Amino acid sequence: xxxxxGTAASWSRTLVAVGVAGCLAAILTLGVVYVRSWGDAPQTxxxxxxxxxxxxxxxxxxxxxxxxxxxxxxxxxxDVMSHYQRVVVLDSExxxxxxxxxxxxxxxxxxxxxxxxxxxxxLSDAGDLLSSVRLAVIRQDTSQxxxxxxxxxxxxxxxxxxxxxxxx
Amino acid sequence: xSKLFALALGVLTAIGGFVDIGDLVTNAQVGARxxxxxxxxxxxxxxxxxxxxxxxxxxxxxxxRATFDLVRERLGPRVGFLNLTSSMLxxxxxxxAEIGGVALSVELIVSVNYLLIVPWVGVAIWLILWKAKFSxxxxxxxxxxxxxxxxxxxxxxxxxxxxxxxxxxxxxxxPGDEHLSTYAYYAVALFGAAMTPYEVFxxxxxxxxxxxxAKDILTMRVNVLVGFPLGGLLSLAIxxxxxxxxxxxNISVDTLGQVGxxxxxxxxxxxxxxxxxxxxxxxxGAACETGLSVGYSxxxxxxxxxxxxxxxxxxxxxxxxxLLSVLTGVAFLLTTVDPIAVTEMSVVxxxxxxxxxxxxxxxxxxxxxxxxxxxxxxxxxxxxxxxLVLVVVAATxxxxxxxxxxxxx
Numbered sequence: 112x113x114x115x116x117g118t119a120a121s122w123s124r125t126l127v128a129v130g131v132a133g134c135l136a137a138i139l140t141l142g143v144v145y146v147r148s149w150g151d152a153p154q155t156x157x158x159x160x161x162x163x164x165x166x167x168x169x170x171x172x173x174x175x176x177x178x179x180x181x182x183x184x185x186x187x188x189x190d191v192m193s194h195y196q197r198v199v200v201l202d203s204e205x206x207x208x209x210x211x212x213x214x215x216x217x218x219x220x221x222x223x224x225x226x227x228x229x230x231x232x233x234l235s236d237a238g239d240l241l242s243s244v245r246l247a248v249i250r251q252d253t254s255q256x257x258x259x260x261x262x263x264x265x266x267x268x269x270x271x272x273x274x275x276x277x278x279x
Numbered sequence: 280x281s282k283l284f285a286l287a288l289g290v291l292t293a294i295g296g297f298v299d300i301g302d303l304v305t306n307a308q309v310g311a312r313x314x315x316x317x318x319x320x321x322x323x324x325x326x327x328x329x330x331x332x333x334x335x336x337x338x339x340x341x342x343x344r345a346t347f348d349l350v351r352e353r354l355g356p357r358v359g360f361l362n363l364t365s366s367m368l369x370x371x372x373x374x375x376a377e378i379g380g381v382a383l384s385v386e387l388i389v390s391v392n393y394l395l396i397v398p399w400v401g402v403a404i405w406l407i408l409w410k411a412k413f414s415x416x417x418x419x420x421x422x423x424x425x426x427x428x429x430x431x432x433x434x435x436x437x438x439x440x441x442x443x444x445x446x447x448x449x450x451x452x453x454p455g456d457e458h459l460s461t462y463a464y465y466a467v468a469l470f471g472a473a474m475t476p477y478e479v480f481x482x483x484x485x486x487x488x489x490x491x492x493a494k495d496i497l498t499m500r501v502n503v504l505v506g507f508p509l510g511g512l513l514s515l516a517i518x519x520x521x522x523x524x525x526x527x528x529n530i531s532v533d534t535l536g537q538v539g540x541x542x543x544x545x546x547x548x549x550x551x552x553x554x555x556x557x558x559x560x561x562x563x564g565a566a567c568e569t570g571l572s573v574g575y576s577x578x579x580x581x582x583x584x585x586x587x588x589x590x591x592x593x594x595x596x597x598x599x600x601x602l603l604s605v606l607t608g609v610a611f612l613l614t615t616v617d618p619i620a621v622t623e624m625s626v627v628x629x630x631x632x633x634x635x636x637x638x639x640x641x642x643x644x645x646x647x648x649x650x651x652x653x654x655x656x657x658x659x660x661x662x663x664x665x666x667l668v669l670v671v672v673a674a675t676x677x678x679x680x681x682x683x684x685x686x687x688x
Binding site: 167170171173174177178180181182185188189190191192193194195197198199202203206 | 386387388389390524525528529530531533534536537539540543544547548551552555688
């Protein structure tokens with residue numbers, strides 16, 4: 112009898128423990144689904160918020176361009192395996208694309224219209240350039256690397272210039 | 280001789296097992312932006328984890344029982360439940376980050392999208408947790424994690440101005456273009472990354488799994504007081520090499536691939552291959568530890584049988600929770616949530632959960648009913664109290680800083 116009640120108590124503890132774990136897991140999963148549903152609504156930031164976002168976006172894309180520049184330099188020196196190259200360049204391209212999409216999806220105030228066009232334009236060009244680098248890296252088309260490195264350097268200058276032109 | 284071997288093995292696995300995805304990403308991020316000016320936060324975190332791991336290891340060795348087992352008994356079910364939920368949620372978030380970290384590491388080796396790798400990582404982790412012996416799992420992954428020493432070699436090879444680097448670390452000089460709030464945010468993140476709650480749960484439960492007794496306290500102390508600080512040096516090497524290679528190019532670290540670039544710059548393909556081995560071993564080891572910690576904490580609280588040292592049929596709840604955790608973690612990652620963002624959140628929320636994790640350990644370690652003559656001495660209590668104040672400050676500041684700096688932007 113006592114053995115039966117001991118087994119029952121043990122199973123009841125087991126069920127409660129698994130139940131609590133299941134509930135916590137469900138809460139977390141629902142949480143992440145909820146958080147991931149943010150961002151679908153159109154954003155209309157104030158002037159200050161938009162300017163702030165423009166600076167952040169230019170910084171982030173500049174970092175992605177610099178990463179790919181460094182990568183190409185290392186590839187030139189034979190320091191990086193081909194699979195690694197692909198992942199780094201693809202990650203940078205994806206990250207830059209997300210930043211550009213996010214900023215261009217915003218609705219700036221009328222006063223920021225010109226800056227909006229300039230910033231989203233340079234971000235889009237940077238994304239295109241990173242796509243070209245990705246194509247060359249995956250094809251192992253080393254003949255293009257030097258030209259791409261030069262293009263990346265120019266793009267860095269454009270990004271810096273664009274950042275300087277966004278009001279602070 | 281065998282005692283010496285066990286001591287050396289323990290220290291080496293403590294070093295190799297110290298770094299996880301949170302340390303890799305946070306130290307590279309901070310290193311690229313702040314250099315070694317936040318080294319104090321890492322060192323403080325390492326000292327803190329040494330203090331509390333020593334206490335929880337001593338509790339396990341003296342009482343033969345793990346932390347959660349005693350927290351509920353000593354502080355009652357309500358406080359125990361608060362302790363359980365906060366620590367467990369953070370540990371589970373860390374578990375998800377580690378699974379993602381393994382997948383991202385393998386992606387760098389095979390260049391297959393990490394989302395296709397995640398389910399296989401889940402299967403591998405579950406098999407290790409189900410089948411591998413505790414000591415084999417701990418030692419093999421810990422030793423392979425030592426591959427991350429390559430960051431130290433890379434730092435040396437990059438030939439930094441050591442005087443300037445040390446000066447930056449000692450003076451904690453913040454780069455002029457960074458805000459104080461961002462500096463504070465990353466200080467809290469580094470502190471949280473070093474003092475992740477799962478480390479004490481795993482350490483204390485692992486002690487019970489390994490059958491520690493009071494005779495093992497010296498070995499345990501050597502593991503903690505030598506292994507963890509040396510592991511902390513690895514964190515600083517990651518930050519230092521990121522500062523030298525990524526810092527001058529204004530690269531902000533958002534991917535695991537960027538973390539390895541300084542090693543490639545210093546040591547080429549061979550160094551990068553070793554770093555990749557270290558990434559896989561460190562994240563896989565930490566994934567196993569966090570997965571086990573989730574199972575440990577829940578079953579210990581509810582008084583169910585737990586541990587890898589008992590047969591699965593005798594620890595049904597424990598193994599069911601391990602399986603459920605792996606499945607949920609994999610499902611969570613397959614929502615395409617960014618594993619690096621999960622990692623960043625997990626280190627900040629670690630800081631939030633710290634007081635609820637460490638206060639009960641301090642209470643139990645001071646209870647002579649459990650600890651007998653091994654109760655906390657004056658030094659342990661002073662250090663424990665100082666760190667309790669620090670973790671309360673970090674926990675209070677974490678969320679406001681997260682919001683104000685928009686996750687350190």
